[in-house]
Amino acid sequence: MKKLPRAIFVGATDTGVGKTLISGLLVDFLRRRGIDAGYQKWAATGCEEELPEDLATVQALTGEPPRPGGADPDLHGITKVVPGPSILTGLDLELAVPYRxxxxxxxxxxxxxxxREIDPARLLSLFTEARAAHEVLVVEGVGGMLVPLTRQLLLIDLVAELxxxxxxxxxxxxGTINHSLLTLEALxxxxxxxxxxxxxxxxxxxxEVIVNDNRRTIAELGQTTILGRLPRCPDHPSARTAFTPIGEKISQALLCH
Structure with missing residues (x-):
């Protein structure tokens, strides 16, 4: 029987395209199907609070207890969590988001x-630890795929090593055709x-005329499978509903790898 890979990387063509939303919804989708799915993001920037916004958003999407701090309405149409004090242990936070x-x-x-400087060896060690702790580990990228983690190491090259x-x-x-085709080529x-x-x-x-042609053009010229399209949703329940058929297609696609 085929199984999902032990780790899945969620990358993006650019910053702010919705990869945190997709990552959180994928973790939630897998958990609702009885799979122990974990989450890790190697580096987060723009952290104004102890709990990074990306991690707070994933926790909210996966039904974990909300963190204090209120709400800010601008996560692809969904009210996003404004991080307040973290109730995670220091060890859990270090494992989930090693660099902040x-x-x-x-x-x-x-x-x-x-x-400071990001230590690739530390990232590899914490990735191995997090992967061992879950059936499936969803790793969210930071920015686009060719973002530098250090002045010597691109994000995409660490993904390639793993x-x-x-x-x-x-x-x-x-604007998505150019970004998508370039990223696919780099991968x-x-x-x-x-x-x-x-x-x-x-x-x-x-x-719709642009979106539909983008789908066709990227699928054909990029020789890739389009697994779905997530609309802007007003709340988390509607986002989960909209993501369900996408999650099914992602699962089927991952079984092939």
Missing amino acids: FSLPASPHLAADQEG KLPTLLVARSGL RRRDIPVAGLVFSDEETSPP
Whole structure:
């Protein structure tokens, strides 16, 4: 019987395209099917609170207890969690998001500004630990795939070293063809297995003529499978409902890797 890979990487064509939303919904989808799914993000920037916003969002999407801090309405149409004090233990937080920086910038620069540097060996060790703790580990990227983690290491090259099957998240509207095709080409040059691509709507009603052609063009020229399109949703329950058929397709695609 085929099984899902032990780890799945959720990458993106750019920053702010919805990969945190897709990551959280994928973890939630797997858990609702009885799979012990975990979450890890190697680096988070723009962290104003102890609990990174990305992790707080994933916790909210997976039904974990909400963190204090209120709400801010702008996560692809969904009210997002504003991180307050974390109730995670320090060890859990270190495992989930090993590097956290205050400057909202590329990790290499955010680390420079704090006199720090991301240690790839530490990331590999914590990745191995987190993967061993779960049936499936969903690893969320940071920014686009060619973002530098250090001045010597691109995010995509660490993914290639680990040979992680990758789910690519892209905007559904104008401008996504170029970003998507370039990212797919970079992934394949490094022999990274591509599970497929998920579109995420960046606006409530993007022009269907553009979205439909983007889907066809990227599928054909990028030689990849489009696993679905997530619309902007007003709340978490509607997002889970909209994601369910996408989650089914992702699961089937991952069984092939």
